[in-house]
Amino acid sequence: xxxxxxxxxxxxxxxxxxxxxxxxxxxxxxxxxxxxxxxxxxxxxxxxxxxxxxxxxxxxxxxxxxxxxxxxxxxxxxxxxxxxxxxxxxxxxxxxxxxxxxxxxxxxxxxxxxxx
Numbered sequence: 001x002x003x004x005x006x007x008x009x010x011x012x013x014x015x016x017x018x019x020x021x022x023x024x025x026x027x028x029x030x031x032x033x034x035x036x037x038x039x040x041x042x043x044x045x046x047x048x049x050x051x052x053x054x055x056x057x058x059x060x061x062x063x064x065x066x067x068x069x070x071x072x073x074x075x076x077x078x079x080x081x082x083x084x085x086x087x088x089x090x091x092x093x094x095x096x097x098x099x100x101x102x103x104x105x106x107x108x109x110x111x112x113x114x115x116x
Contacts, residue, residue: 001076004050005083008043009091015039016095027099032092040088047084051077 016035019025025034057073060066 001079001083004046004080005087008039008046008084008087012036012039012043012087012091013095013099016099020100029096032096036088036092043084043087047080050080054080 012035015038016031019031019035020027025031054073054077057069058077060070062070
């Protein structure tokens with residue numbers, strides 16, 4: 001679940017940057033909406049495929065000999081749904097608030113010219 005959530009978040013932010021830097025879209029709400037709508041389908045497909053793989057374990061319940069699989073599948077499915085919702089609703093808001101704006105490059109270490 002952590003890997004899927006991290007991958008979805010990273011790809012979403014990378015897509016925002018691609019739209020801004022390569023396609024020239026100005027930073028703002030339109031960029032965030034466009035990027036989120038374009039990445040919505042891949043994010044949901046990843047979640048649905050993983051969820052469908054876990055669905056038989058959730059539906060089967062606690063079968064003797066497989067007592068640990070049902071609770072584990074329920075927890076993984078819950079984490080998957082939660083992380084998907086966070087990726088789709090929280091990451092865009094955070095990127096809009098704290099994301100990079102073109103032209104505002106931060107120089108971490110100022111360069112010093114050598115004097116001789």
